[in-house]
Amino acid sequence: MDLVAAIGFQLAYVIANLALISLGLAIIFGMMRVINLAHGEFLMLGGYTVVVATNAGVNVWVAMLILAPLVVGIIGVIVERVLIRWLYGRMVDTLLATWGLSLLLVGLVTSIFGASTATTVSPPLGVIRFGNYSASGYELFLILITIALFFLVWLTLRFTKLGLLARGTMQNAEMASSLGVSTNRIYMITFGLGAAVSGLAGGLLAPMTGVLPTIGATYIAKAFITVISGGSAILAGTTAGSILLGGLNGIFSFVVGSTFGEIALLLAAIVLLRLMPRGITGRFFRKSL
Amino acid sequence: MTFTRRSFLAGSSALALSSAPIIGRAQGSDNIIFASILDLSGGLDIYGTAMADATSLAIDDINAAGGLLGKQVELKMYDAQSTIQFYTQYATQAAAGDRAATVHGGITSASREAIRPTLARFKTMYFYNTQYEGGVCDFNNFCTGSTPAQTVAKVVPYAMNKWGKKAYIIAADYNYGQIIAQWVERFVKENGGETVAIEFFPLDVTNFGPTINKIQQASPDMVFSGLVGGAHVSFYRQYAAAGMNAEIPIASTTFGIGNEHKLISAEEGNGLLAAYSYFEGVQNAENTAFLARMDAKFGANRATMNELTVRSYEGAMLWAEAVKLANSVDHAEVSAALKSGLTYNGPSGPITIDPQTNHAIQNVVLGELQDQEFNIVESFEAQPPSDTQLVCDLNADPTLSTFYFENGLAAAGIE
Numbered sequence: 001m002d003l004v005a006a007i008g009f010q011l012a013y014v015i016a017n018l019a020l021i022s023l024g025l026a027i028i029f030g031m032m033r034v035i036n037l038a039h040g041e042f043l044m045l046g047g048y049t050v051v052v053a054t055n056a057g058v059n060v061w062v063a064m065l066i067l068a069p070l071v072v073g074i075i076g077v078i079v080e081r082v083l084i085r086w087l088y089g090r091m092v093d094t095l096l097a098t099w100g101l102s103l104l105l106v107g108l109v110t111s112i113f114g115a116s117t118a119t120t121v122s123p124p125l126g127v128i129r130f131g132n133y134s135a136s137g138y139e140l141f142l143i144l145i146t147i148a149l150f151f152l153v154w155l156t157l158r159f160t161k162l163g164l165l166a167r168g169t170m171q172n173a174e175m176a177s178s179l180g181v182s183t184n185r186i187y188m189i190t191f192g193l194g195a196a197v198s199g200l201a202g203g204l205l206a207p208m209t210g211v212l213p214t215i216g217a218t219y220i221a222k223a224f225i226t227v228i229s230g231g232s233a234i235l236a237g238t239t240a241g242s243i244l245l246g247g248l249n250g251i252f253s254f255v256v257g258s259t260f261g262e263i264a265l266l267l268a269a270i271v272l273l274r275l276m277p278r279g280i281t282g283r284f285f286r287k288s289l
Numbered sequence: 290m291t292f293t294r295r296s297f298l299a300g301s302s303a304l305a306l307s308s309a310p311i312i313g314r315a316q317g318s319d320n321i322i323f324a325s326i327l328d329l330s331g332g333l334d335i336y337g338t339a340m341a342d343a344t345s346l347a348i349d350d351i352n353a354a355g356g357l358l359g360k361q362v363e364l365k366m367y368d369a370q371s372t373i374q375f376y377t378q379y380a381t382q383a384a385a386g387d388r389a390a391t392v393h394g395g396i397t398s399a400s401r402e403a404i405r406p407t408l409a410r411f412k413t414m415y416f417y418n419t420q421y422e423g424g425v426c427d428f429n430n431f432c433t434g435s436t437p438a439q440t441v442a443k444v445v446p447y448a449m450n451k452w453g454k455k456a457y458i459i460a461a462d463y464n465y466g467q468i469i470a471q472w473v474e475r476f477v478k479e480n481g482g483e484t485v486a487i488e489f490f491p492l493d494v495t496n497f498g499p500t501i502n503k504i505q506q507a508s509p510d511m512v513f514s515g516l517v518g519g520a521h522v523s524f525y526r527q528y529a530a531a532g533m534n535a536e537i538p539i540a541s542t543t544f545g546i547g548n549e550h551k552l553i554s555a556e557e558g559n560g561l562l563a564a565y566s567y568f569e570g571v572q573n574a575e576n577t578a579f580l581a582r583m584d585a586k587f588g589a590n591r592a593t594m595n596e597l598t599v600r601s602y603e604g605a606m607l608w609a610e611a612v613k614l615a616n617s618v619d620h621a622e623v624s625a626a627l628k629s630g631l632t633y634n635g636p637s638g639p640i641t642i643d644p645q646t647n648h649a650i651q652n653v654v655l656g657e658l659q660d661q662e663f664n665i666v667e668s669f670e671a672q673p674p675s676d677t678q679l680v681c682d683l684n685a686d687p688t689l690s691t692f693y694f695e696n697g698l699a700a701a702g703i704e
Contacts, residue, residue, distance in 0.1 A: 003502070003506060006502050006505070007499075007502055010498040010499050010501075010502055013496075013498055014496060014498065014499070017496055106330075107330075110330065110334070114338070114592075115330075115334035115335050115337075115338045116334075116335040116519065116547065116548060116551075116552060116592075122526070122529070122530070122554045122556065122557060123526070123530040126532075127530075127531060127532035132505060132508075133502060133505045133506075134505065134531050134532045134533065135498070135501070135502075135531050136527065136530030136531050136532075138530055139498065139530070207526070207530075208495075208523060208526060208527060208530065209495045209520070209522075209523040209526070210519075210522050210523060210526060210552055210553070212332075212335065212519040212520075212522075213334075214331060214332045214334070214371075214519060215495075215519065215520065217332065217493065218493040218494075218495050218520050219495075250498075250499055253499040253500070254499040254502065254503065257488050257489060258462075258488065258489070258490045258491065258494050258497075258499070258500065259462050259489055259490070259491055261499070262491050262494070
């Protein structure tokens with residue numbers, strides 16, 4: 001029984017972890033159709049923000065929950081103004097540009113902080129016990145904050161004026177523009193928000209995974225696979241994709257081993273996209289956000 | 290705007306057109322060319338950049354002492370970018386283009402196996418200065434790093450004596466991890482213990498939650514880790530976050546050579562055991578002088594020295610000593626000098642090449658991690674590469690160029 005509880009908890013964490021690293025990409029790629037290959041580096045920058053801030057004496061919660069999204073959100077807005085806005089609708093060009101940006105950011109961070117960074121940010125919560133089994137209390141916190149974050153994004157998109165304008169702009173930019181919406185600004189804000197969410201995710205994961213200039217590479221593929229598998233409804237899709245792929249990954253990791261966990265995730269995504277080329281929400285929950 | 294899976298694939302295939310950096314031809318100078326191929330970017334740069342620093346210090350020291358054979362030694366540094374394909378390309382470039390007198394480098398066993406055959410074909414003397422799983426038997430390849438019989442065979446009995454008989458092995462999923470796991474299993478058995486499970490992880494895994502549950506389920510007396518690279522450092526953090534570091538201690542064959550002990554906090558790492566041929570705390574005059582010169586060249590914030598970095602320095606110096614003794618850079622003459630019992634006294638102590646295997650006879654130190662420093666708890670002098678000696682005899686056949694442990698220990702005839 002303890003084991004079931006411990007494994008159930010781990011599954012929930014694997015799923016939340018996948019959802020957390022994918023949400024920022026879901027906004028930028030799922031909503032705006034910008035293939036952001038620098039997504040992993042946004043996560044990495046969030047992690048570095050936390051490390052630099054805590055080393056400078058900032059409280060770790062302030063660093064993770066406020067500074068990381070703020071700093072990366074600002075970087076996101078700058079990137080959108082300088083690079084992305086010239087390339088809307090030119091998918092391959094954005095792909096190359098953001099790939100270049102990704103390499104640039106890795107290079108910059110490496111030259112500033114070195115190849116490996118002393119990150120003594122320990123997970124700031126204690127241990128939770130299931131009988132003979134234990135897990136990190138911080139993992140529970142990450143599961144809860146992922147749920148809260150999804151809820152917050154849903155509220156923003158569904159009930160605020162900004163959410164309505166953003167959804168309208170993404171659906172039909174010309175129509176939105178002719179109705180007096182400054183689509184230019186909406187694009188900038190949406191990209192900035194996506195980057196901020198990525199920065200928050202990277203900051204939150206820093207105590208669990210540590211930060212390295214190249215850590216983004218371990219996230220990027222999984223985030224894209226999750227968002228593409230999820231399909232066009234960004235929140236329902238990312239949630240469904242994370243549950244399916246993360247669940248399979250977790251179960252196979254436990255039963256067979258990590259190598260097979262990774263294989264199961266990739267195989268499931270291939271089969272899924274063969275059967276449902278438009279992702280899960282291309283067929284189910286089509287009306288959802 | 291339309292967006293389909295097909296157009297995404299078309300777009301992403303553009304990624305495949307990655308461009309290799311342009312490489313200059315060898316200059317017409319009559320310097321002796323010393324080539325180094327290491328990962329200075331990408332995921333393996335946590336090892337590579339410090340190794341490159343140590344290599345360049347060695348070349349500085351050789352030149353400051355008057356060079357070799359009346360010439361200066363010129364360092365050609367190649368960054369293989371954590372990509373195997375570049376290793377092969379640069380090895381060919383170093384051997385055929387630069388006509389290097391020697392090539393030092395390779396970090397993972399996979400990268401060594403990528404360039405070893407190329408350099409043997411060109412008869413360009415190759416030094417692999419990394420601790421590894423043993424088993425290379427190559428007339429052209431001098432493996433100066435420590436091997437399992439030198440290090441793992443020391444940690445296992447010490448750890449079992451201290452903690453108990455049941456071991457749970459976790460390792461990186463490529464040839465090094467697979468083979469080192471078999472060595473650990475073998476040494477555990479030899480010391481009367483039991484291996485309860487062996488598990489492998491791809492290099493980009495960052496979530497170790499399911500494994501931590503499995504370790505709790507198996508409840509071993511110790512975890513033996515052969516994890517590799519930056520992403521795997523997550524394991525030690527998550528293990529500590531689940532409160533496991535206080536319950537089941539860890540010994541490792543790899544922890545510390547990427548300065549992992551500086552990446553995690555003191556509480557997360559305290560008590561971990563590892564054995565290498567070098568820790569910064571080794572006490573001798575050469576080490577004191579070496580650390581002072583590293584400080585002078587790279588500043589007080591330089592990386593902490595470990596076996597990989599120190600051996601990169603010592604490998605270069607050992608080669609230079611052999612060139613001086615042979616009074617030539619000719620392959621056969623330098624090789625004969627190296628195998629003549631020539632001893633180089635480096636920061637880690639004396640190093641001599643064992644002519645039977647072209648591996649190093651070297652000192653080994655066993656360390657326990659405390660407050661982000663390895664405290665030396667035991668030292669072993671002049672350890673022979675007895676693992677590779679089981680399968681390799683270059684005295685009997687000096688033309689061998691084989692990796693005996695490629696398919697595991699059983700396939701090499703080791704039970």
